[in-house]
């Protein structure tokens with residue numbers, strides 16, 4: 001009957017939506033665990049060994065050949081915590097100046113050619129990127145604390161000891177909205193119940209991964225392509241009254257809608273997948 005057909009369409013939509021949401025969430029969780037493991041690797045073999053066993057060459061090779069372990073990520077990088085009192089020494093040692101992410105000339109920042117970027121203005125501390133996967137090599141030498149979203153992520157990651165996520169924002173050298181995941185790297189054994197101040201004090205740096213959401217969700221949905229197509233949107237719904245579209249174009253209401261929850265592991269951020277039947281589907 002008409003009622004049965006309508007009922008089957010509702011069930012089909014919810015099954016397909018839940019399947020896609022679960023797959024996205026699982027892949028995100030897998031890559032988050034591997035980014036966490038990279039933070040431990042930097043702690044062990046860079047900060048925990050004298051002399052360090054990690055340099056840009058080793059970090060670049062290792063992250064490139066283990067990229068398959070981090071589905072949905074477009075690249076990983078490591079930024080060092082540098083206090084202002086150590087800046088001159090740090091810059092001499094590396095042979096470059098710490099760069100600012102923000103500038104008068106927005107176009108030069110977006111192109112992200114370090115020689116075109118301004119030196120970072122004087123701050124209490126900086127978070128210059130010292131190691132990067134080849135795919136994000138353009139952020140080496142940039143002070144990640146000079147960008148609003150990256151800075152908030154760094155501060156929250158080091159005080160909490162957890163993996164934390166930014167809101168969606170336009171990544172450098174990308175035309176899409178993306179998100180950044182950050183884990184703090186600590187320089188000494190921390191008790192599991194360490195206070196935020198103890199964590200901040202013991203912070204050595206920040207291991208971060210960037211997610212170019214539209215191209216990566218596209219890839220994932222194509223793997224699941226079926227005869228029955230649905231229209232998928234992913235939203236950051238942290239601010240319930242102002243959701244941010246992370247994937248998909250704004251759609252007009254076609255009647256049938258199913259919402260699947262997405263848990264990306266950061267309790268401060270909320271995400272949802274919205275699925276619809278296509279106009280004439």
Ligand code: WA2
Pocket residue numbers: 077078079129136139144147150153154170171172180181182183206207208209210
């Ligand atoms: N990584 C790649 N592209 C970006 C970006 C970023 N942040 N920010 C803006 N465009 C090294 O949390 C530390 C990575 C920041 C980590």
